[in-house]
Amino acid sequence: MGVSPQIQEKQKIIVVGNGMVGHKYIETLIEHPDYANFQIITFSEEPRLAYDRVQLSAYFDGKTEQDLMMTSEDYYDEHGVQYIIKDKVSNIDKTAKTITTESGRVESYDKLILATGSFPFVPPIPGKDQEHCLVYRTIEDLENIKASASQSKVGVVVGGGLLGLECAKALHSLNLESHVVEFAPRLMAVQLDEGGGELLRTKIEDLGVTVHTEKNTTEIVAGEECRYRMNFADGTFVETDMIVFSAGIRPQDELARAFDIEIGPRGGIVIDDNCVTSDEDIYAIGECALWDGKIFGLVAPGYTMAKAAVSHLTGGDVQFKGADMSTKLKLMGVDVASIGDAHARTEGALTYTYINEAEGVYKRLIVSEDTTTLLGAVLVGDTEAYGTLLPMMLEKMELPEAPEVLILPAIDGESGGALGVNALPDSAQICSCHDVSKGDIIEAVQGGCSDVGGLKSCTKAGTGCGGCVTMMGQVLNAELEKMGVEVNNNICEHFEYSRQELFDIIRAKKIKTFDELLEQYGSGHGCMTCKPAVGSMLATYWNEYILSDDHIQLQDTNDIFLANMQKDGTYSVVPRVPAGEIKPKDLIVLGQIGEKYNLYTKITGGVRIDFFGAQLHELPLIWSELVEAGFETGHAYGKSLRTVKSCVGSTWCRFGMLDSVSMAVKLEMRYKGLRAPHKVKMGVSGCTRECAEAQGKDIGVIATDKGWNLYVCGNGGMKPRHADLFASDLDDETLVKYIDRVLMFYTRTADRLQRTSTWMDNMEGGLDYLKSVVIDDKLNIGAELEADMERVVDTYECEWKKTLNSPERLKRFAHFINSDATDDRLAYEADRGQQRARIAAPEVRAAKAKGEEIKAVEV
């Protein structure tokens, strides 16, 4: 390697390992003002750039590799970062300051960053190297687990810690009979005390996973019933077809070991507060690093190390000073949290314990001898207090006089004594995954973020494990309140209620009209905000004709004439074409109508046909011909179900697993006419190729070889969001039941004009909460939601058909109430062969198209 002749101004940084922390380092340096002085090269042994290992298990729930990616080649290219994947750094020459890779590539460095992470520890049990003995760390590992599970009936996870339980859940959801084998006397021995561990065990066993504690595996031999038998030291055994080892991690320090960089007695690359190793030009960060004798197996401390290392490189003063290892998570549906000194090891520590066996709740506080400060806590079954307890412990805040109120349940609506977020100092960390403090959130709110979704995108808080979202919401509201913004989320000046509250009032008080609601619960005349919103709620609940005398004043621009207003005041006409399936003779009818009324005609992005340029008085004429031919309104104008896009499915497609068209027709016919907080779109695909793009819809359905997979809360449009996998392999009946419940719950609880995607992004508890409401019926409203939907389905009427039968209503479809003349501002123009089609044109073009000057209206 010749040294390049030109002056090398840029410092060359090599980052070994492009995992979560390695990438964080690169990202932090890119965002640094002095980034121009550096040139980064990063090496990844894995076949891809950094992905979100924390969310790895979501891969089993339908997330793709793409969903998990934390960066992209484009991002690195854009910032001049060189990246080499699938090549392992195998050699360091500290004197020449070069590294060599397995493929023989040599690169020089000014500073070397080791971010090599860790590897799963596999206990040295004879028989551990067989084909179906696996580990759980990378995407490839997950693929191997999936493949093995498809040939297995029983699976064992060795290790009952955090990762082990997560893995057991994955095996369980892959339909294996699952077992957890743990060496210690309880689960999650590091984080939980005995009581907490015991309760967790009961809960997990209730879910159908068998837990074996105090089992020391001595050998893995051929089994009789299953592929393998694991023999334990106590003489017992368990038979299984596959084994996943999750018995802890070991720092990946082989480079340091081989090339004489100091490591700890039990491994780990020794670093100081600046993350510098025993060689001053080499840093180590993340799970491979050993600080003060400790390895940190969580991502948040790794991120802090990355920031400290960048700071040291660029002359800043951020240091790594250890990290809190408190955790809150949901394991197999069970909420578990551990804070600080969970085992009450501090001298003189006192404890308070609350146990509720009926509801499966265990909470324990560990406090200082004088009961003034919180040392730790263990929460199982109900972790709501985590958000307040964690900062109390970290900030050493003074405890209330009777600390037990912090864990006692709320009685009669009182808050159970938990201190509000206002008590927290600005330095309190709210999101540990992304190290976002209360102060950072406040700054974002003052900068204009006014909802949780917005905070997520501008501070990243809440986008890691998601555990801090409730807390973020509280800080947000407290701050908005301070800023004088009314956080009461009243719908408008006419009602001191939120949309959700108004919906509850309408349901509980059986209110049927806007005037009634306004008289009893509001003031003034109403406005363009509350009127359409209440109109929509009344329509969802009672499903009455929206143009009735009572309701007509509530309808917005499009609903009020059952058509979409165009820029020139004309309208478009969209008949329903369920699932996009259409008879040739119906196509002919559509063609004839388009021609007869000179309508500009095009196929929409929602797989149906749209006519543009109809004048108000023509709407009834056009619709009477459509209705005559058997068409119904397509509700293109409504905040209601639009289309159910379908692929052709198993009736024709050689890959189709199920008849997607029939299902899409069924769904479209069921939910047509359902009015919602915003429009609702659905898609049904016949197989995983997803030709209907169902994962971009509010409700997406994809056929599998075992039934239907249901996806919810997807979105195209302004901010695309992939739908979340909600449930798998459903039969028709369960599918419809879940969709009924999801949609009705959405209509009840969403804000006005909130699509399902933003509804989900702002939902406390997120997808898991929605599942608990819909699948587990946690709120006990499942039957009610279904009944509400059934009523909507039963009372469906085509609004256009109904309007055509009402001479009184038809009077309104005229440009003038006192003349048959029509609007004189409309333009006609030929465009790409649609002769004389009407085009919504700006004034000048309109005038030209008409060949005359348009009289300006005097103002």
Added chain:
Amino acid sequence: MSEFTWQTVCKVSDINKNTGVCALHNGEQVAIFKVGNDDQLFALQNFEPFGEANVLSRGIVGDVDGQLVVASPLYKQQYSLESGKCLEDESVILQTYMVRQQDGQVQLKV
């Protein structure tokens, strides 16, 4: 009021409560709104200057801080029904017309 000439446009009952209609009046397009339980009438030009279309009669009627308004169906600017003033842009004032009820008829001043 006898010095004015009034022209009948339609019946009061032709207008739904809290909605508008458009009348052709001396060659001009006039939006007429019927508001509240006491059937108050208001008339404004139908041409909506921001959207540049003759559509104001199709907007939602309501009140903002006690002031009765109609919202443009195109881009939602709000106009005072009494003065024609645009709430979002004070420099825009719509033409207002005198309107009354007589024997169940809606009449505009000629």
